[in-house]
Every structure is written in C-alpha cells, then in structure tokens.
Amino acid sequence: MKKIITLLLILISFATKAQEKDKFLPKGNEEFAEKKYADAEANYRISQSKFKKKAVSSYNLGTSIYKQNQHSEAKYQFAKAIQDAKTKPEKHKAFHNLGNVLMKEKEYQGAVEAYKNALRNNPNDEETRYNYALAKKMLKDNPPPEKPKENKKDQEKEKKEEKKEPEKDNDKNKDKNKDKDKGNQPQQPKPSGASKQRIDNLLDAVNNEEKKVQEKVNAQKALANPKKLEKDW
DSSP: HHHHHHHHHHHHHHHHHHHHHHHHHHHHHHHTTTHHHHHHHHHHHHHHHHHHTTTHHHHHHHHHHTTTTTHHHHHHHHHHHOOEEEEEEHHHHHHOOOHHHHTTTTOHHHHHHHHHHHHHTTOOOHHHHHHHHHHHHHHHHHHOOOOOOOOOHHHHHHHHHHHHHHHHHHHHHHHHHHHHHHSSSSOOOOOOOOHHHHHHHHHHHHHHHHHHHHHHHHHHHHHOOOOOOOOOO
C-alpha cells in the first residue's frame, strides 16, 4: 500500500513539473486571445525551445507570426508543425494554415497541395474545402509560367554553326599564313601586256640604231677604198 502511494506521489510530482514547464504555451495563448501577437510569439518561442518536438508550439508560433504579416517565417513554422505532428487534427490545422500562407504569397500550386493534404486529415472541414476550391480557381486563372522549350531544329542548327565556325577560323589562319609566306618570298613580277609592248619597241629601236651605225661604217669604208672605173674601149 505504501509502495502504491509512493508511486502515485512520484507520478503527481512529474505531472506537476511537466505542467510548470509548459506554462509558456498557455500564457502565449492568453496573449494571443488579447491580440498581443508579439508577446504571444515570445512565449511560444520559449515553449518551442523547451519542447522541440511539440507540434502545437510550432503551430501556435507560426499563427502568431502570420498575424504579424511575417509570412515566410510563418511558413517555416507550419512546416515544422507538420513534421512534428502526431495526430490528424494537428496535421489538418498545420496544413490548412500553410495553405493560407501560400495563398498570401500567390503560390497557388503549393496552396492547392497544402489544402488537399489538410482535407486528407479532415475531409469534413468546410472552410478547408472552400479554400481548396478557391486555390484551384486561382491556379487556373494564374497558371505558372512555362519553361521555354528549345526547338530541336534550332539546337541542331546551333551545333552545325558551332562546327563550322572553327573551320572558318582555320581558313582565315591559312590565308594569313599564305600572306606571311608571300611577304617572306621575293615576288617575281609578271609582265603585263603594256610592259611586253614596251620591251618590243625598245628592241626595235636598238636594232634600227645598229642598222644605222652599220650603214655609216659601210659608207666610210667605201670612201676609203674607191673603185677604179674600168675603161670600156
């Protein structure tokens, strides 16, 4: 009998200590009801730090942050609450509020999925069902932008152009090398038609001068050696 009484006293003692440790959560709830969201947030954070795996602390913290229009931070807290949730009601509430945050951020695809998961955990919640229908309508009216698809023909064309470009560069390099070789080698001018005509005229003139000279020489020789006239008797 004494052992039973002692065991009951120990259990009561643990329950009292657990209740004392969890005093920040109820205090945060009181402040939340009074719309003192910043004060409620502070108590929820303390509760969360002491009970790291307690879904209700993260859920209430996310709700108080959401009321202060800090949607990104609230989204993180609701995701944590979903992760730590052990019952369907906890999961339903966390998914529902996550959907509300995503609707505020115009992430309609994510909101549809969040409300769908909320309904899986509580199919009878009319507010979640209404929000789910609204999110689907908003997603239909505001579809996410599609990623541009590259045309296969354009891709093949680009690949061919990429292959051709190096060949062009090689041709340019070849031309440059040819130009360099030409610069290093002595150039032999090809006679044009005018140049050939000029050479022919010059040769003709020389020949004419030589002929004239030869004629003068011959005339001088004739004078030096006169021929005797033979008398024709």
